[in-house]
Amino acid sequence: MIARTLAQIGRPVLAVLAAFGRVALFAADTIRHLLTPPFYGREFAIALLQIGWFSLPVVGLTAFFTGGALALQIYSGGARFSAEAVVPQIVAIGMARELGPVLGGLMVAARVASSIAAEIGTMKVTEQIDALVTLSTHPMKYLTVPRVLAATLAVPILVAVGDSIGIGGGWLVGVTKLGFNSATYIQNTNDFLEVWDVGSGLVKGAVFGFIVALMGCYFGMNSGRGAQGVGAATKAAVVAASVMILAANYVLTGLFFTS
Amino acid sequence: MITLSGVHKSFGPNRVLRGVDLTIPKGQSMVIIGGSGTGKSVLLKCVLGLVAPDAGTISLEGQDVTRGDRDAFLARFGMLFQGGALFDSLRVWENVAFRLLRGAKAMPKDEARAVAIEKLRRVGLKPAVADLFPGELSGGMQKRVGLARAIAANPEVIFFDEPTTGLDPIMSGVINALIREIVVEMGSTAMAITHDMSSVRAIADQVAMLHDGVIRWTGPVAEMDAASDPYLQQFIHGRATGPIEGVR
Ligand SMILES: Nc1ncnc2c1ncn2[C@@H]1O[C@H](COP(=O)(O)OP(=O)(O)OP(=O)(O)O)[C@@H](O)[C@H]1O
Numbered sequence: 001m002i003a004r005t006l007a008q009i010g011r012p013v014l015a016v017l018a019a020f021g022r023v024a025l026f027a028a029d030t031i032r033h034l035l036t037p038p039f040y041g042r043e044f045a046i047a048l049l050q051i052g053w054f055s056l057p058v059v060g061l062t063a064f065f066t067g068g069a070l071a072l073q074i075y076s077g078g079a080r081f082s083a084e085a086v087v088p089q090i091v092a093i094g095m096a097r098e099l100g101p102v103l104g105g106l107m108v109a110a111r112v113a114s115s116i117a118a119e120i121g122t123m124k125v126t127e128q129i130d131a132l133v134t135l136s137t138h139p140m141k142y143l144t145v146p147r148v149l150a151a152t153l154a155v156p157i158l159v160a161v162g163d164s165i166g167i168g169g170g171w172l173v174g175v176t177k178l179g180f181n182s183a184t185y186i187q188n189t190n191d192f193l194e195v196w197d198v199g200s201g202l203v204k205g206a207v208f209g210f211i212v213a214l215m216g217c218y219f220g221m222n223s224g225r226g227a228q229g230v231g232a233a234t235k236a237a238v239v240a241a242s243v244m245i246l247a248a249n250y251v252l253t254g255l256f257f258t259s
Numbered sequence: 260m261i262t263l264s265g266v267h268k269s270f271g272p273n274r275v276l277r278g279v280d281l282t283i284p285k286g287q288s289m290v291i292i293g294g295s296g297t298g299k300s301v302l303l304k305c306v307l308g309l310v311a312p313d314a315g316t317i318s319l320e321g322q323d324v325t326r327g328d329r330d331a332f333l334a335r336f337g338m339l340f341q342g343g344a345l346f347d348s349l350r351v352w353e354n355v356a357f358r359l360l361r362g363a364k365a366m367p368k369d370e371a372r373a374v375a376i377e378k379l380r381r382v383g384l385k386p387a388v389a390d391l392f393p394g395e396l397s398g399g400m401q402k403r404v405g406l407a408r409a410i411a412a413n414p415e416v417i418f419f420d421e422p423t424t425g426l427d428p429i430m431s432g433v434i435n436a437l438i439r440e441i442v443v444e445m446g447s448t449a450m451a452i453t454h455d456m457s458s459v460r461a462i463a464d465q466v467a468m469l470h471d472g473v474i475r476w477t478g479p480v481a482e483m484d485a486a487s488d489p490y491l492q493q494f495i496h497g498r499a500t501g502p503i504e505g506v507r
């Protein structure tokens with residue numbers, strides 16, 4: 001009885017641990033291939049465009065509305081203890097440290113992890129990955145490395161843009177709806193924000209970008225057969241990337257801001 | 260020369276290859292025949308290392324294919340996949356010239372493109388096809404692009420997985436002649452899978468029949484018709500009744 005219960009608990013735990021092990025090995029493999037030639041520059045440029053440039057609208061819009069909503073919330077919440085004036089500061093710190101990177105990362109996870117997993121998964125089921133191998137091209141080097149590197153470099157930039165747009169959204173709401181003076185709002189934001197507030201968000205962005213592309217590639221490469229396999233891989237990539245982003249965010253926040 | 264000995268491969272409970280022994284002499288073409296689902300494609304993939312055999316050894320010119328430099332090994336091969344396996348994000352000519360554009364001996368783009376267009380011509384495709392994407396081609400055209408890609412770098416060993424399925428009779432004839440030409444003129448070693456008996460006669464120096472996970476019969480194509488093996492006879496004459504069951 002107890003043995004059976006333990007076994008029932010143990011089995012999924014072991015499965016999860018094994019999955020983590022495989023992902024860790026995949027990550028190590030990616031880094032090893034990143035550091036050894038050849039490097040496929042054209043694939044990298046395409047990935048940068050796909051992951052960075054084409055994610056700008058969705059990340060920008062998300063940040064804009066989040067900044068605006070944040071300003072409204074802080075204003076109404078702050079009013080309870082006559083602290084309405086802190087809107088610029090809290091919007092700035094909230095966007096830069098948390099919401100910019102996390103929401104940006106999640107939006108990129110939805111957009112990019114899914115498309116990478118579907119693309120690579122389809123290549124797998126249509127034997128294109130096998131074909132790459134027979135053409136003396138390593139799939140890790142040709143497919144995974146460019147995407148992971150591009151996401152790791154592009155997501156911090158997306159986060160920086162998102163931070164600015166989010167703070168801009170807060171400013172717009174503050175000035176047009178909450179009666180703040182524009183110059184004072186900007187002045188307060190500038191005076192309050194420290195370099196590390198923004199820098200920590202960018203580091204988070206890099207980690208999230210790495211996670212997103214890695215999950216897309218991992219689940220794509222390990223896709224099952226047929227359309228169903230690709231569908232399952234896509235879903236798993238988005239879910240895994242999102243959960244790992246939130247978990248990594250907690251760990252990084254702990255590392256950066258508690259001492 | 261390619262030598263397979265005692266090659267086994269199972270997928271879960273499905274025991275596909277159960278001890279395949281086969282020798283393909285250098286500069287000759289070996290055609291593998293056998294029922295659908297008997298493991299012909301898996302056999303080719305085992306030689307290329309795309310599928311790892313559970314047991315047995317495979318060697319090329321006496322050297323075990325699992326040892327030594329993979330890149331150098333694969334550089335000697337060309338492979339036409341059953342489904343074409345074209346890269347759908349690349350144009351047709353970039354697919355054909357894939358190997359020529361990359362690696363240590365990469366050619367300039369113009370030169371690679373010219374080679375690609377010449378190879379496309381050899382598989383009966385017009386130069387205008389070169390700038391299309393694979394998704395814009397018919398199934399048979401995709402197959403021929405796959406063939407052009409397999410022969411683009413003039414490999415020493417070429418594998419063809421059903422080169423003529425999905426082609427019209429005239430185009431099949433063209434492709435059969437091309438494969439024959441590659442073996443005779445370039446001295447390449449070829450291994451082809453086909454279900455089409457006229458292709459077998461046009462391409463093969465040697466024939467091997469895979470059945471129940473082992474090589475049931477192998478010999479020169481000239482001896483195929485006179486062979487007494489009932490399985491082989493049923494297969495080459497396409498009889499519905501015989502030792503091979505209809506349901507597999
Ligand atoms: N990756 C795989 N995973 C699981 N089973 C597989 C895999 N590849 C092939 N098989 C199984 O191996 C068997 C042989 O497949 P294979 O593709 O080699 O057949 P084939 O002889 O080429 O048939 P056809 O003439 O129809 O192409 C089939 O039963 C197939 O289901």
Ligand SMILES: [Mg+2]
Nearest residue numbers: 299300341420
């Ligand atoms: Mg097959």
